[in-house]
Each structure stands twice: as structure tokens, then as C-alpha cells.
Amino acid sequence: MAMECGIALPGLQGGAGHMMFGGVEVQCVRVRAGRTVAMAMQKLKRVQVQRADRMVHDLRMASATPLPLLRQVADALVEEMCAGLEREGGSEQLKMLPSYVENLPSGNEKGLFYAVDLGGTNFRVLRVSLGGKKGEVLSQEYKEVAIPRELMTGTGKDLFDFIADTLAKFVDTEDTSLEPNPDKTREAGFAFSFPVRQTSVKSGIVIHWTKGFKIDDAVGKDIVKQFQDAIGRSGHNVEISALVNDTVGTLAGGRYNFQEETMIGCILGTGTNACYVERADAVKKWKDPLPKSGEMVINLEWGNFRSPWLPRTFADEEVDNESVNPGDQWFEKMVSGMYLGEIVRHMLLKLAEEAALFGDTVPGKLRERHSLGTPCVSEMHADTSAELQVVAAVLHQNLGIQSTSLEQRRIVRDLCDMVGQRGGRLAAAGVYGLLKKIGRAGPHKNGFAMSRKKKKTVVAMDGGLYEHHLPYRKYMEEALHELVGRNGAYEVFLRLQNDGSGIGAALLAASHSRHTKP
Numbered sequence: 287m288a289m290e291c292g293i294a295l296p297g298l299q300g301g302a303g304h305m306m307f308g309g310v311e312v313q314c315v316r317v318r319a320g321r322t323v324a325m326a327m328q329k330l331k332r333v334q335v336q337r338a339d340r341m342v343h344d345l346r347m348a349s350a351t352p353l354p355l356l357r358q359v360a361d362a363l364v365e366e367m368c369a370g371l372e373r374e375g376g377s378e379q380l381k382m383l384p385s386y387v388e389n390l391p392s393g394n395e396k397g398l399f400y401a402v403d404l405g406g407t408n409f410r411v412l413r414v415s416l417g418g419k420k421g422e423v424l425s426q427e428y429k430e431v432a433i434p435r436e437l438m439t440g441t442g443k444d445l446f447d448f449i450a451d452t453l454a455k456f457v458d459t460e461d462t463s464l465e466p467n468p469d470k471t472r473e474a475g476f477a478f479s480f481p482v483r484q485t486s487v488k489s490g491i492v493i494h495w496t497k498g499f500k501i502d503d504a505v506g507k508d509i510v511k512q513f514q515d516a517i518g519r520s521g522h523n524v525e526i527s528a529l530v531n532d533t534v535g536t537l538a539g540g541r542y543n544f545q546e547e548t549m550i551g552c553i554l555g556t557g558t559n560a561c562y563v564e565r566a567d568a569v570k571k572w573k574d575p576l577p578k579s580g581e582m583v584i585n586l587e588w589g590n591f592r593s594p595w596l597p598r599t600f601a602d603e604e605v606d607n608e609s610v611n612p613g614d615q616w617f618e619k620m621v622s623g624m625y626l627g628e629i630v631r632h633m634l635l636k637l638a639e640e641a642a643l644f645g646d647t648v649p650g651k652l653r654e655r656h657s658l659g660t661p662c663v664s665e666m667h668a669d670t671s672a673e674l675q676v677v678a679a680v681l682h683q684n685l686g687i688q689s690t691s692l693e694q695r696r697i698v699r700d701l702c703d704m705v706g707q708r709g710g711r712l713a714a715a716g717v718y719g720l721l722k723k724i725g726r727a728g729p730h731k732n733g734f735a736m737s738r739k740k741k742k743t744v745v746a747m748d749g750g751l752y753e754h755h756l757p758y759r760k761y762m763e764e765a766l767h768e769l770v771g772r773n774g775a776y777e778v779f780l781r782l783q784n785d786g787s788g789i790g791a792a793l794l795a796a797s798h799s800r801h802t803k804p
């Protein structure tokens with residue numbers, strides 16, 4: 287018995303092993319008690335894991351995105367799009383903003399152009415040299431700067447002075463050979479990725495902010511004027527010749543690279559949105575003469591889509607309540623990079639509180655907002671190692687949770703998968719809605735014969751989430767193919783248009799330049 291006790295509990299061997307018989311007896315009683323406690327603990331852990339598994343199962347049901355539901359989501363989106371094209375200001379959910387871009391780049395754009403790309407936590411200044419005829423970007427350089435957090439909720443003047451200064455420094459440090467002729471000013475495209483009611487291709491009124499920005503005094507004012515004034519204060523001469531949403535920039539870049547089959551621009555990054563090429567006569571609210579091209583690029587602002595078909599969970603409600611814009615941007619808050627980490631964090635917190643997933647105490651970091659970023663969720667989601675080592679490392683390093691069991695890590699990975707899958711599939715439903723709206727989904731209008739060649743449609747994609755979160759991207763692509771189906775008359779390609787919004791803004795500055803006409 288003594289031997290058994292010693293072997294069973296290695297830490298007791300030394301001194302205790304040499305004790306008198308009675309002493310050994312005492313040890314054995316302790317060992318038995320220890321084993322009982324250990325077994326009880328194990329049982330408790332099993333019960334906790336089972337409880338957690340049940341909760342995960344319920345969450346999976348609530349977040350499910352089967353094909354019929356995705357079709358309902360797409361149909362609801364089309365309905366809102368139609369309503370938004372009729373009414374000035376858009377429908378309740380979709381603004382459907384005319385971009386004033388009637389002609390997308392032709393490939394003949396030539397010269398040196400700049401772009402300023404403001405859309406998320408970082409902004410970029412770019413210089414692009416366009417080669418003309420062959421549709422070539424000869425060279426491009428850029429500088430990326432993080433926006434100081436306090437400027438995201440400060441005043442318009444502070445934000446634009448900061449951006450104008452960065453642009454000024456970029457221009458000041460360039461080679462003298464790039465200096466324009468005395469009669470020429472530098473021209474820039476401004477990719478401004480927030481809802482704006484455009485009043486021309488180079489002016490527009492800020493409707494409201496998204497993605498954590500909240501600069502009240504800039505709302506209701508012309509954004510280009512605010513920026514142009516700040517450039518003036520910096521003592522530089524750069525003229526904004528095109529104001530574009532990042533989706534429109536991405537579409538323009540897509541046209542430039544992938545030609546006329548590109549009909550849709552879509553961003554999946556910090557935020558999400560899409561734009562597309564619409565027949566100008568379908569834009570009922572358009573009061574000016576119809577553009578000669580017969581087309582108009584429309585910015586949906588789909589982030590604010592709030593259909594009851596969206597499979598929301600308690601975590602989405604929490605994320606919405608804690609945001610700077612509660613009640614708005616439901617689709618964005620379920621699909622985009624700013625929020626996926628937060629959704630998973632809320633789910634983990636609930637599991638920690640109600641199923642003691644991480645033991646008796648709830649890890650403090652789980653209560654801290656933004657302690658789990660979407661890149662971490664993406665890494666955990668992509669962890670295919672047998673022991674889920676990446677999950678372990680993220681839990682440890684980001685949330686301070688040490689020594690997790692494989693079962694616990696499996697639950698965490700399941701949540702990442704669930705949230706990523708839902709986001710990717712909903713994004714696919716959105717794109718499918720746009721394809722339906724432009725008649726590029728399902729059978730061909732004049733009846734589809736299997737032998738007929740399929741028509742190609744390209745969706746130009748940009749944004750860090752789409753670019754880097756590969757399992758998410760895979761879910762999106764799979765769902766889109768399921769939705770479009772094999773027997774349709776159209777083939778759809780999602781194409782990454784790297785740095786789409788910046789290059790696209792420069793391209794649109796070129797096609798709207800007062801110096802160079804393509």
C-alpha cells in the first residue's frame with residue numbers, strides 16, 4: 287500500500303516513504319482523499335465542458351446561415367436597394383448614394399497623381415505614375431500612418447490638419463523631378479470611406495461616421511472643403527479632383543486591371559460596403575440629366591442593412607450596445623473586421639461566466655473591450671495543429687489565460703469558426719443580392735441553354751479581412767458559388783484588387799483631371 291501511495295503521488299515519496307507504518311496509513315488516507323478530489327475536479331471539468339459544448343451548439347444554431355436563409359437575405363437586400371434608388375436619402379436601411387462617377391477608368395489615364403485614403407484606423411498617402419495607353423501603373427509609392435485615437439472622436443479641423451500635414455510631408459520629401467510645371471497643381475483623389483451624399487464628383491456632405499469615428503462638427507458639411515482648407519493651411523498646393531468611397535475606388539481599380547466585366551466593388555476590412563454599376567435610368571431619385579454613358583456607380587452603404595433575416599445572437603446585441611453608433615450598421619457589425627474579435631470575446635465571456643469555461647474565476651481580460659482583435663480570431667481560426675498551439679498562445683498572450691486543455695481550446699476555435707463562417711457567408715449573400723439586382727445571377731434573360739458560353743462577372747475585392755483571413759474568404763467564396771449555382775448563365779469571380787481604394791482614387795483623379803483628358 288505504501289508503495290502504491292508513493293507511486294501514485296510522486297511528491298510524497300522522500301520523507302513520507304520512510305515513516306512508520308501508522309504514518310504510511312495517514313499518507314494513504316490523504317492520497318485517497320486527494321484522488322477523490324482530483325476525480326471530482328475532473329468530473330466537474332467534464333460537466334463544465336459539456337455545458338460549454340451545449341452553449342456553443344445553441345450559438346451555432348442561432349448563427350446558422352443555411353442556403354435558404356442566405357437567399358432570403360439577398361432578396362431582402364435587393365428590395366431595400368430598389369427602395370433606396372427611389373427615395374432621396376435612400377431607404378431606411380440603404381442609402382444607395384449616386385457617386386457621380388459615370389465613366390470608370392479606360393486604361394488611357396496618364397501622368398502623376400496622388401491619393402489620400404482615409405477609411406479606418408490607418409490612412410495612406412499615395413503617389414501613382416500612370417503610363418497611358420497600356421493601362422499600366424508605372425510606379426507607386428505610399429506612406430501609411432496610424433490615426434491617433436483621440437483624433438477619431440475630436441474635431442474636423444484637428445483630423446484634417448493632421449492628414450494635410452502628412453500629405454505635405456510626403457510631397458516635401460519627394461524627388462525634385464516630380465515637381466509639377468508652374469502652371470500645374472498636384473491633383474489627388476480622396477478616398478473617404480464613410481457615408482457621404484455627393485454633390486459632384488469632387489464634393490460631398492458627410493452624413494454620419496462609422497467604424498469608431500465620431501466627429502460631430504464635420505457632419506452636414508462638405509468634406510472636400512474641410513480637407514482642401516486644411517491643405518491650404520499647410521501652405522501646399524494640392525487639388526482634390528475626385529472624392530470617392532473606397533468601394534468606388536476598388537471598382538475603378540478593378541476596371542483598370544480586369545476590364546469591363548468588373549461590375550461590383552466590395553470592401554471587407556475594418557468596415558464593409560459595396561458599390562456597383564447601375565443603369566442610370568433605374569436611379570429614380572436622380573434629378574439631373576442622365577449621364578451620356580447611361581450608367582452610374584451607386585454606393586450602397588450596405589453596412590447599415592438591418593434585415594430581420596440576419597441571424598443575430600446576444601453577442602451582436604452586446605457589440606451593438608457598446609458601439610459609438612448603437613442601432614446602426616448591423617450588417618457591418620456582423621461581417622467586418624472591426625467587430626468579429628469583439629463578437630468572439632463576448633461569446634467567450636458568457637461561456638466563462640455561465641459554464642466556467644476557464645475555471646472558477648472569469649479571466650479579467652475577457653471583460654476588457656477590444657482585448658481580442660480580429661487578427662487573433664483569424665489566427666486561431668486557421669490553427670490546424672493537433673494540439674491547437676496557436677489558440678493556446680493567443681489565449682495566453684492576449685487574454686492572460688494559461689494552461690488550457692485541448693477541449694477548452696477546441697471550444698474557442700469552434701467559436702472563431704462559427705463567427706468567421708457566418709461573416710463570410712453573409713458577405714456572399716450581399717454580393718449575390720447585387721448580382722441579382724444587375725441581372726447577373728440565375729438563368730440568362732433570354733432563356734439559358736446549357737451550351738451557351740457563360741458570361742463572366744468580376745467583383746473587385748479589397749480590405750484586410752478579405753485579404754488576410756483565409757478561412758473567412760474560403761467560406762465567402764464557397765457560399766457565393768453555392769448561391770450562383772452551377773447551372774446559371776453567369777460565372778462570378780472575386781478578385782483581390784490590392785490597395786484598390788487608393789489606386790482607384792488616383793485613377794479617378796486622373797479621369798477627372800482638369801489638365802489631362804484621357
Ligand code: BGC
Pocket residue numbers: 405478479480481496497531532533553555556557558559560587589618
Ligand atoms: C463605411 C463605408 C465604407 C466601408 C468600408 C463603412 O463603415 O460606411 O463608406 O465603404 O466602411 O470601408
